[in-house]
Amino acid sequence: MHYLDVAGLLAYFILLGYIGYRSIKKVNSSDDFAVAGNRIIWPVLFATLAASFLGGGASMGRAGQAFDHGYAFMFAASAFPIATVLTGIFIAPRLKRYIGAQTVGDIMEYHFGRYSRLITGIFSLIFCVGILGAQALAVGTVFNAILGIDITTGILLGMGVVLLYSTIGGMWAVIQTDVVQFLMLAIFMPVTLLIGVHEVGGAEALIARLPDGHFSIMGDYGPGMFLSLFIAFLLGETLVPPYTQRALSAPDSRHAKIGYTVSGLFGFLFYFVSSTIGLVAFILYPNISPDLAMPELIRTALPLGITGLVLASLLAVVMSTADSYLNSATVIFVRDIYQGFINPEVDERKKLWIERLMNLLIGAGAIVFALYATSIIDALLLSYSLWAPTILVPFVLGVLLDLKCSKSAIGAILAGALVTLVWKWGPWPLADVTGLSALVAGVSANLLTFFIIYHICKSRRGKLHTVNDWARS
Structure with a gap:
């Protein structure tokens, strides 16, 4: 990489550290660390939620799957933005009825009792660490593809930055960095796509050079496999702890509804962009590993001075999801497990310090998970199987139907x-x-x-x- 590109990447990391430093002044209690004082208006909620769910799976993972299977994976994965829009309309506004709630466990306890909170906390914690591990793997993949750093070192470097600002500033730092990361994402991912399409000779040339199967709805998936993928994305991340936590951070039901719904609509656009980047890479670099489709396009096709900024935006996509799951896992452990069953009388000051310590320990656990994961999408799908079959159904039935x-x-x-x-x-x-x-x-x-x-x-x-x-x- 040229020194200008390296300078752009370093500037991004410095900005994240500065945001974490500034955020520490706003974190005076556990409420500030967990839900940013319930002051997240809908435009900010939209940006932070979109940045959170458009992580390594939605960017490099979808580009890699499009590289292999064409748009079929995009059609299957579109179940997630569908679920997000429906959640925004019907469920997110109802979450603001639970005064003082910070976690899924808070709401589960209201409907189903104290021990449902403990079980929810355990499954939620395992799920969050699994997704966090997938994002850590994505961070390492980016560093490996762009800078030639081995994946292990890339994981340690990228996750070290995430641990720094999220531990210092909690949800305040996470949300502020998410907004910055969302803006970078919204600008530089489409720029990467436009430059890539130009490299292959334009949209018509791209269409002409792709196999016909890359445009079909199911591609080479059988009906059963396509339906399984669709259901996995429809249910696998719906109302997972970080996204529920975002809705609970809104000041009222109106802001929760609008922010959640708009982020789902944005997801359709982003999925198309990331999938088409995978198709461009399929034409330009047919012999690379699918997970490297997006990083390889950034490394080789972008002009001098832009590569570092786009690399930073790609890291932003991944790190914004990583920090969300890290913060959520920490809050779950402290509120649903430690305070709920180990030390109910813990004071606010001690609780805040425990949250910061657990932030570091959980981040370390996710790094270990990432070192053993085989691929980004495999790690995501494995984690999905821990959420939808356990917590999602009782949670939704409790919120929608007030069952107890x-x-x-x-x-x-x-x-x-x-x-x-x-x-x-x-x-x-x-x-x-x-x-x-x-x-x-x-x-x-x-x-x-x-x-x-x-x-x-x-x-x-x-x-x-x-x-x-x-x-x-």
Whole structure:
């Protein structure tokens, strides 16, 4: 890289450190660290939410899948922005009814009792560390592709910066850096696409040089595989802790609704941009690894002085997701597990210091996960199987229908987890025999168990009321 490009990259890292330093003055309590004092208006909520979910999977992962399968993966993954828009309209505004809530566990406890909070905290923590590990792997991949640094060193360098500003400034630093990262993303990813399309001779030349299958809705996926992917992205990240935390950071339901919905609409545009970058790379560099499609285009096709800025924007995409999951995992541990079950009387000052310490420890755990992950998308899909079959169904039913039954929620979570584990890692090839993915099987078991137990409990309560009325008479 030219020294101008290196200077642009260094300027980006210096800016992140400065934001973290400035943010420490705003973090005086655990509420500031966790939800930024509930003062995130909708334009900022839109920017930070979009920056959070458009991470390594949505950028390099989607570009890599488009490199291999064409637009088919984009069509399957479009389930996520669909889910985000629906969540923004129907669920995000309702989350502001829970006064003082900071985590999914807070809301689960309101509907399903104290132990549902503990189970939710454990599964949420594992899920967040898994997604964080995928983003750490993406950071290392960027450094490897652009600077030639080995992936392990790249992971340590990039995640070191994330740990620095997120530990110092908490949610305030995360949101401010997310806004900066979103602006870089919105400017430089389309610029990269336009330059890449020019390199292949224009849009018509790109279309003419691509295989026909790269434009089909399902590509070389079979119907079962396409449907499994669609459902995985429809449910896998819906209302996950960092995104729920964003809605809870809004001042009221209106800001939560608009910010959440607009970010989902933006997701459709970004998915098209990142997928088309993968197609451009397929034409220009047919022999590279798919995960390197976007970094390779940035490294070789962009003009002098722009490469460093676009590299910074690519790192921004990944790091904005990493910092969100890191902050969320920390808040989950401290609020749902430590304060909820270990030391309920912890004071605010000590709680804030514990959050900062856990931020460092959880970040270290995610780095270890990243060192053993095989690919960005594989890491994401593995993590998705920990969320949708366990927490999502009871959480959504509680918020939408105001259901309250601790046994139904805990039973559903455990049933969903068990079925998913057996389906995915059991001795029998159940996915091949039934045609159902582990995620679909787990979600189905979760939903069925929830309603069976709920109706049993409801029936028993009805009989008890009848007996009591008879006794009083």
